[in-house]
Amino acid sequence: MTKRRPHYLAGAGSLIWLGLVGLPLYVMLAATVRSRSEYARGGPLSFPDHLTFDNYSGAFDSGFGQYFLNTVIVTVSVVAIVLLLVPPLAFAIVRSRGRFTSGVFRLFLLGLAIPAQAVIVPMFYLISKAGLYDNLIGVILPTAAFCLPVSALILSGAMRDISPELHEAMAIDGAPPRQIFFRLVLPLSRGGLSTIVVFSALQAWNGFLFPLVLTQSDSAKLITLGLYDFRTAYGIDIPGLLAAVVLSMLPVLLVYLFARRALVQGLMGVGGK
Known part of the structure; x- marks a missing residue:
């Protein structure tokens, strides 16, 4: 030896x-x-x-609790929208061979090349005309829209890893596409689903541009903007600011700890077979 x-x-x-x-x-x-x-x-x-531990209690006394709650609402709503729209879309992309579905998928992929900074002005105009300015819904919708292209790409790659023989076996047994989707595809796509959940949650939780442009009042302020409250005319309360940063990191850290294995597996399946 x-x-x-x-x-x-x-x-x-x-x-x-x-x-x-x-x-x-x-x-x-x-x-x-x-x-x-x-x-x-x-x-x-x-x-x-x-x-x-006065810095932690002082962070909540300065309104951090409201900002935290607003960020949780935005994050949960964005994840819910992504989970509602992306799995059926990815299933259609993988199983359908029609031109319409391929065209929709290409249209989604175009969203990967468009940065949020390039469309923030028309986005502000649309949100204002829709009466959603300074409203959490006005932040949720564009954030979810920019999460859809990457999420569709990730989940479609994970669904391509499912053996076509399994689809054919269930179809021969008389299972309709809806049953195949819920009983076969979704359970075998847990890695991809976990990946898009973590990705969309991070995008919503750490979002700065949309909350900055599309909100104004303290009642609609998110954590990323609430950190500015620790800056005063006499300086920056660094211990209080860092306490708020630690509190804002904890939910994301917990999500990663519970989903890290499925996250890695989902990212490995992005390219498909």
């Missing part, structure tokens, strides 16, 4: 990577449990003398 030699270069690289990742995390977490005066006196790298 050959003895493995230690790989010092790989170990050194791992330590450097750990420092690059761990140092910013330490600075962020340590700042959230320190007072503003202690942070200014000791600097970002110093160890906290007295732990305090």
Whole structure:
């Protein structure tokens, strides 16, 4: 049995990577449990003398709770729209050979080449004319629309990995397309479904441009805009700001921890067979 030699270069690289990742995390977490005066006196790298959680409670006192709730509503609504529209569309793309379906799929793929910044002015005009300005619905609809192309591409790739023999076997047994879709395709596409859920949730949760342009009042403000409240005329409340950042990261982190395996499997199936 050959003895493995230690790989010092790989170990050194791992330590450097750990420092690059761990140092910013330490600075962020340590700042959230320190007072503003202690942070200014000791600097970002110093160890906290007295732990305090006033920054977290102060974030909610400044209206962060309302911003958090608004962001949850937008995120859940965007994910629901994507899950309602994309699976039937992806199933039709994979199973249909008609020109109309192919044309619709190509039209969706064109959305990948159009950045949100290029259409923000006509989007603002449409949302205003529809009476949805400064309303959460006015943020939900365009956010979901920009999630649809990538989601359709991911899920159609995952559905192509399902063996055609399974479709044919259920069809021979007399199963209609609707039954095939619900009893065969959806259960075998869990990886792709998890991927589009995480993707659309991240797009909605971290969205900045649409909330910035399409909302104005505090009642419709999202987390990404609410972080500006920690900036005053006398400076920035860095411990309070970082506490709000940590709170805004927790839901996304939990979603990733529970769906990371299905997320990787779904991304591996994007290209199809």
